Amino acid sequence: MTLRMGIVGLGFMGKMHFDVYGRMKNARVVAICDDDARKRRGDWSSIAGNIGGAGGRQDLSGVRACSRLDQLLSDDDVDVVDITLPTNLHAEAALAALKAGKHVFCEKPLARTSGQCRKVAAAARRARRRVFVGHCMRFWPGYIEARKMVKSGLYGKVLSAAFNRFSCTPTWSYRNWLQDPVKSGLCALDLHIHDADFVLYLFGKPKSVTSRGSGFSKGRLDHIVTSYEYRDNMLVTAEAGWEYPAAFPFSMSFRIMMEKATLDYGADGLLLYPPKGKPKKVKTATRDGYESELRHFVDCVEKNRASTVVTPASATQSVMLIEAETASALSGRTVKPRL
Numbered sequence: 001m002t003l004r005m006g007i008v009g010l011g012f013m014g015k016m017h018f019d020v021y022g023r024m025k026n027a028r029v030v031a032i033c034d035d036d037a038r039k040r041r042g043d044w045s046s047i048a049g050n051i052g053g054a055g056g057r058q059d060l061s062g063v064r065a066c067s068r069l070d071q072l073l074s075d076d077d078v079d080v081v082d083i084t085l086p087t088n089l090h091a092e093a094a095l096a097a098l099k100a101g102k103h104v105f106c107e108k109p110l111a112r113t114s115g116q117c118r119k120v121a122a123a124a125r126r127a128r129r130r131v132f133v134g135h136c137m138r139f140w141p142g143y144i145e146a147r148k149m150v151k152s153g154l155y156g157k158v159l160s161a162a163f164n165r166f167s168c169t170p171t172w173s174y175r176n177w178l179q180d181p182v183k184s185g186l187c188a189l190d191l192h193i194h195d196a197d198f199v200l201y202l203f204g205k206p207k208s209v210t211s212r213g214s215g216f217s218k219g220r221l222d223h224i225v226t227s228y229e230y231r232d233n234m235l236v237t238a239e240a241g242w243e244y245p246a247a248f249p250f251s252m253s254f255r256i257m258m259e260k261a262t263l264d265y266g267a268d269g270l271l272l273y274p275p276k277g278k279p280k281k282v283k284t285a286t287r288d289g290y291e292s293e294l295r296h297f298v299d300c301v302e303k304n305r306a307s308t309v310v311t312p313a314s315a316t317q318s319v320m321l322i323e324a325e326t327a328s329a330l331s332g333r334t335v336k337p338r339l
């Protein structure tokens, strides 16, 4: 069986998904939807982001190009709607797709607010359709290997964990939506959510969060640092910032210190430091998290089962956690998220 995909929003992530489906045997893009006429004609040269190159020219023969979502939704050939629109448009598109009887793959975050996330999750239950959310760190080599090691307990309890993610200022998005707080939720909801979601996946719900932030203007979060409160004084922090100069390279990294070993992830991959002696390089999968994630979602739809890795409920919790962190950073107080 080949799953027929309709991608909505052909920007940085839409192109990434398009390319991944092109490498899969059991999925095929049959339709795209974008309000940019050049992109519908296959001129993807304007596409840019903080990782990967621009789009160039794309051969769209055999792919129906729509300017409006309702055109794509009325297409019986589309099994799954893959939403890679700006974040503020996720909920409305997901609700419409579920109403039209389609399964949904949605880029992270599931929606701009946790209230909208809950509406989408409820609509999926009512429509008996699946919703998958692109929390790609749950599929990222290095991150999943580290999680396996922590969960195995082989190296004892975690004493501390620190996650980092930095980028230059995002200037490349459609009508600059990334820099509009109402549309993107800025650095916290767009960039830092990757680590917040992984913290939830690795350690479960924190008792409280204490965040501090800074921004280009007052009340604007372009940089956030959070301390998550867990049992036994385990120290868990995450920091993300996207106000760096244009030449500043994107980076993501973490360090997890356990009783009997320390894990360090960065540009060189995943290293395991034993208490004595040299670090060892940990072997990880070569396939990136985007591809593993989309292959997993396609597999779930084919087998008619829910994902055990990322669910509408977990994606809702991630947005709730970011809301708690944002409230903490803006108020200066510690906040207990009701996850």
Ligand SMILES: NC(=O)c1ccc[n+]([C@@H]2O[C@H](COP(=O)([O-])OP(=O)(O)OC[C@H]3O[C@@H](n4cnc5c(N)ncnc54)[C@H](O)[C@@H]3O)[C@@H](O)[C@H]2O)c1
Residues within 6 Å of the ligand: 008, 009, 010, 011, 012, 013, 014, 033, 034, 035, 036, 039, 048, 049, 067, 068, 069, 084, 085, 086, 087, 089, 107, 108, 109, 134, 136, 172, 173, 174, 175, 177, 190
């Ligand atoms: N998982 C990741 O690592 C990752 C990385 C980047 C972005 N994202 C997420 O992916 C989503 C998209 O981000 P992006 O960077 O690709 O954005 P982008 O600005 O590059 O692309 C958005 C696209 O949507 C189109 N569009 C906008 N409004 C439309 C409408 N009403 N109808 C049809 N098309 C419309 C634009 O023309 C553009 O092509 C966001 O939710 C973002 O958070 C995830």
